[in-house]
Amino acid sequence: MTGITLSYNDLQLNELGIGAILHDIGKTRIDKSLLTKNENLTKEEFNEIKRHTYYGFEILRQYPDVSLMSAHVALQHHERWDGNGYPRRLAGDNIIEYARIVTVCDVYDALVSDRPYRAAYTVNQALNILKRMSGIYLDPNCVDALISNIAVFPVGSVVELSTGELGVVVDVNKATPSRPIVRLIFDRYGKL
Incomplete structure (x- = not known):
């Protein structure tokens, strides 16, 4: 690659x-x-x-x-x-x-x-x-x-944000691989 x-x-x-x-x-x-x-x-x-x-x-x-x-x-x-x-x-x-x-x-x-x-x-x-x-x-x-070819957080990975929220990686950010596109699944209180 x-x-x-x-x-x-x-x-x-x-x-x-x-x-x-x-x-x-x-x-x-x-x-x-x-x-x-x-x-x-x-x-x-x-x-x-x-x-x-x-x-x-x-x-x-x-x-x-x-x-x-x-x-x-x-x-x-x-x-x-x-x-x-x-x-x-x-x-x-x-x-x-x-x-x-x-x-x-x-x-x-x-x-x-x-x-x-x-x-x-x-x-x-x-x-x-x-x-x-x-x-x-x-x-x-x-x-x-x-x-540029390595996904730090591959699509589908569950990540905890610095805010305490949980999300799932939905896309890789080619410009900044360490900052993927994330869909939130739980807020910092564990609520949807």
């Missing part, structure tokens, strides 16, 4: 999709015990995990049907908008847009998923975190494109 929001054509969507699905394929060359370790990693261990970006690029370049752009997603998906990522410390538009999109989606997925060290964030919490990361770690345009 993010690629569609950014007006990608079919070829671009295909390249983005392949890159997104295979962006972590390099982890197949990393010792599983390292990937699942629950304690802090040593500097050497973290450096080995970071190599999955190079491994992924190398693996994907072996397949002529996988475009160079898709392979670069595997290489660049840990680069950061401000240049503090890895493996090459690329910044801003020097990171291919496909990788910038996958980075945003990967961060969102990590936020809304349970981890051994924390419970999943709610959609609303995750979107707020993405907004705070926007322009620092993440491409603001890609963050906005993702957010």
Whole structure:
């Protein structure tokens, strides 16, 4: 959906999709015990995990049907908008847009998923975190494109308003996803 929001054509969507699905394929060359370790990693261990970006690029370049752009997603998906990522410390538009999109989606997925060290964030919490990361770690345009496709409060959700009233979401507000269109079902006193 993010690629569609950014007006990608079919070829671009295909390249983005392949890159997104295979962006972590390099982890197949990393010792599983390292990937699942629950304690802090040593500097050497973290450096080995970071190599999955190079491994992924190398693996994907072996397949002529996988475009160079898709392979670069595997290489660049840990680069950061401000240049503090890895493996090459690329910044801003020097990171291919496909990788910038996958980075945003990967961060969102990590936020809304349970981890051994924390419970999943709610959609609303995750979107707020993405907004705070926007322009620092993440491409603001890609963050906005993702957010525009996520319903914080899906249609049919029962919500309590700040006034104490209860309502049901009847439509998503594309301009302000955190403020859906709501039909009131109970006032703050529990009356219809």
